[in-house]
Amino acid sequence: MTIGSDKIVITELLKSLGYSGSNPIADSYVKFGSSGNNAILQIDPDGNGSQRPTSLVTLQNLTVAQLSNTNNFLF
Structure with a gap:
């Protein structure tokens, strides 16, 4: 991924979760983690609810x- 030019499109994924807000990062549906020198994109199916986030992709x-x-991103 090239920061500033590439986009991660998760529009349909968020739609399938029933998300209808405008900023899924601020609403805690999209979260981030790390492992060594890598960033991990995580999806939390209910935002700040009881479900745990799932790792979607690791970006080296x-x-x-x-x-x-x-x-x-494109939300």
Whole structure:
């Protein structure tokens, strides 16, 4: 992934979860983790509810700070 030019499209995934907000990062549906030098994109099916987030993809050699910008996504 090239920060600033590539986009991760998760529109349909969020729609399938019933998400209808405008910022799934702020609403805790999209979360981030890390493993070594890699950032992990996680999806939480109920935001701050009782369900746990699921890892969707690991992006090598990216930090959470680099990945977590809303400009990297199409919601």
